Amino acid sequence: MSTLLKLVAFSKEQPARLLTVYLVEQGIHAEYQYSANEYAHTVMLQESSDQIEAKKLAEEFVLNPSNTKYQTSAWQSGETVKLIPEKTFSLDKTIADLKQSPFTSSILVMCLMIYLLAMIGVSFPYSWLKIQPLATLQDTGQWWRILGPALIHFSVLHIAFNLLWWWTLGKQIEKAFGLSSLLVLFVFSAAASNVAQLVVSGPNFGGLSGVVYALVGCVWWLGWLKPAWGLSLPKPIVGFLLVWLVVGYLDVLPVSMANTAHTVGLICGCLFAWFLVTKAKNTDKQQ
Secondary structure, rough: OOEEEEEEEEHHHHHHHHHHHHHHHHOOOOOEEEOOOOOOOEEEOOOOHHHHHHHHHHHHHOOOOOOOHHHHHHHHHOOOOOOOOOOOHHHOOOOOOOEEEEHHHHHHHHHHHHHHHOOOOOOHHHHOOOOOHHHHHHHHOHHHOHHHHHOOOOHHHHHHHHHHHHHHHHHHHHHOHHHHHHHHHHHHHHHHHHHHHHHHHHOOOOOHHHHHHHHHHHHHHHHHHHHHHHOOOHHHHHHHHHHHHHHHOOOOOOOOOOOOHHHHHHHHHHHHHHHHHHHHHHHHHHO
């Protein structure tokens, strides 16, 4: 019996079923598989000779899954799709997510603990993490402060917004590419965005938003450069976040925005996505 090859995975069953039916209609030996994780619905290939054509068709599907030709294939085949009921909040699933995404979980918990400590008057983590001018850092050797602003927040709305996006996108990247990839992206984007913000406006800032914009850029560009990997952001979400970025520069908001950190973070994420795709292509060529 031949080994099944993973083509693409989805977080929902219906698109996986539709793509499987369409591939079979095109003469490709494909089948649907379910596994108990976030991207649980997988399209598998039975023959390695089908990979090139199947990848091309999968990329077309991901870019426009609502195309009527996919529904038409399902109707013509007589395929009945019985969806697995969506579960509401599950403590067991939440714990499993935390275990499967240890770095994402660790940063989330650290940010929450530092913020809660500040709320009860314990402010030494803030003073220990606050970034300082580069000349001071060179004198003191306290280079960890370059990453420090990413872990401190100043309001409930600030931390809630950042941690929501960190949890949503960070765990996707960690599960898809591993802890080390997310760690590199975190360090790269936090250091670059914090130093850029420091140079432009001084040391009085904080927040995970530079890293969050890096996650946005990474997932956004992965969906564009390599849609078959199944990571993407809806266009309205990307549009909203880009508009929010521009609005920050207009200085019309009642709060001060770390605009430079957001912009540099976004660029870092896009570059990291390009790096991941280029690395994968080079690996494929060597095999």
